[in-house]
Amino acid sequence: MRMTGYDEFSMLADNASEVGLEWDGAPLVERWRVELPSGLGLSAIVWGDASPRVVFIHGGAQNAHTWDTVVLALGEPAVAIDLPGHGHSDWRPEHDYWPPSMADDVAVAIRELAPQAELVVGMSLGGLTAICLGARHPELVPSLAVVDVTPGTDHAKAEPIVEFISGPQTFESFDDILGRTMEFNPTRTESSLRRGIIHNAFEQPDGSWTWRWDPVRDWKLTDPAKPGGGSPEFSDLWTSVDALACPVVLYRGASSGVVGDEDVEELLRRQPDAEVVVVADAGHSIQGDQPRELARLLASRLS
Template sequence: MLSRFTGAAFSEHNGDVSTLTEFSFLDAQAQALGVPVPPVERLMLTLDDGRTLSALRFGEGTPQVTLLHGAGLNAHTWDATALALGLPALAIDLPGHGDSSWRDDLDYSAPAIAPDIAAALRTWTTVPQVLVGQSLGGLTAARVAAQHPDLVREVIVVDITPGIDTSHGPAILREFYAGPTDFASRDDLVERALAFGMGGSRANTERGVFLNTRVRADGRVEWKHHLAHLAATTFAAEPAANANAPVLRAEGWDDLAAVRAPLTLVRAAQGFVTETDAEEYQRRLPGSQVVVFDAPHNVQETAPRALADLARTRLSAAVDTSL
């Protein structure tokens, strides 16, 4: 289904979102970046076990860059980066997020979800990808590259290394999601997010809430991603201790070491990866590169042009070396 993008932002509708679609925000984002809006298509893939995996395809032609988001986000977190990139790109909803199916086993670790991403790449791409993954998506990208080297040209891991101390970020998220899992309106959820200091500006928060929620048959608004519905145990250190806790661990040094494609770590200066973490990363992976962006953890939303430029540069370098 190829969709066009018209309509104003959420706040400009005075709370009436009946005319909004998931693409209604792209025009304003493209104008802010000074770039055109490419064709964007929502893709759906039925996996072997009957679950579905969803993604957004930006531009025409086979994707050259694939984007994997972090826990609790969805493919639309990459909208600005994909627009700034200006190349055919694929942004995938990780399992349990966005329009992709939830997992019955609650396992959202990189080893569990990487096979789904590999299946998507084999279905939706025809050339090895520059694989860009943020947070959980970064660990997943490393796993995919380690186990399916034919699918990956380069790997860019954004603000995550295995075993880093993410206690501050998850503590805020744990408290945020420990509240109600459904709301009378999106406005209520926007106010809650702003009260927790999440989302940045009101406009950004409204966009994020709209794209990461759905309206149930009873009229209540709920989060799309599964983790919010497992609120109290979403970031449990030992998921096995609670049957309702998802598996969501920072692990993956072996995967990173097994990656044979060029590997770059993006450290967000106000994010989760500290200078010490980056030094440990380079000690373990001496052939990789580290770049630092002046941005918080969600680099793809706050520094989209810089991240797009990096991906474009890495793609060009990879193409040159393959000639």
């Protein structure tokens, strides 16, 4: 079922211009909603009129639009999915956003929207969800690209991300929410962050702004007593890495501390044939810092 809403695709020319992509007019792109067995809905952006070759899954506190510039640069039919509790997808009443359960919902969307996809790309929380997807639904993941995360990610490695997500949920004005976002994303341009906020937040009737993601997450935490409830403990998900039977590549941001060398060693111990690629001049959000390079790398993994 197609879903209508604000003109969320009106800024794609700006995405292209900012990274020097040729602009020949707006591509075919639509918002879709997939109904889940739970009765909730999962939202996705479908690019192109052919069967999607690539599935993109965003990180925590992000949404499907984080991939816009990458998809424009890639030039392939694709689908970018809003995880449960993010973007335009429904929030779960029980606030359970643990990667294995989200992987089951994502599987429903892929079967409907991209059953012949050749590559699944997941970043951060979306990367862990994609790992679980490959373990639980291997027929949907012929090849897997994980962006700057492993199950070894912990509070210390993710501290700047946790601090941002655990911060204020409501802001008096757009300038206030932009200011905080710029503070935590010093390598990004103001114009790209403005676009990101428009996609990832909305104005309330009283003129204040709030995020689109569900701020409540009921999952296993390292230290529930910490401000914001601590951070998730993902180490149990290494068993999902063991279960992967597809080609795997890990993209690390050269200036990101979210993945440590010890995590790479553990990944290669469990998946000896996995590839590890370090992306220069990129932090945790490789798709934001180096979208054209990430698109080039992903294109090389398509047949």
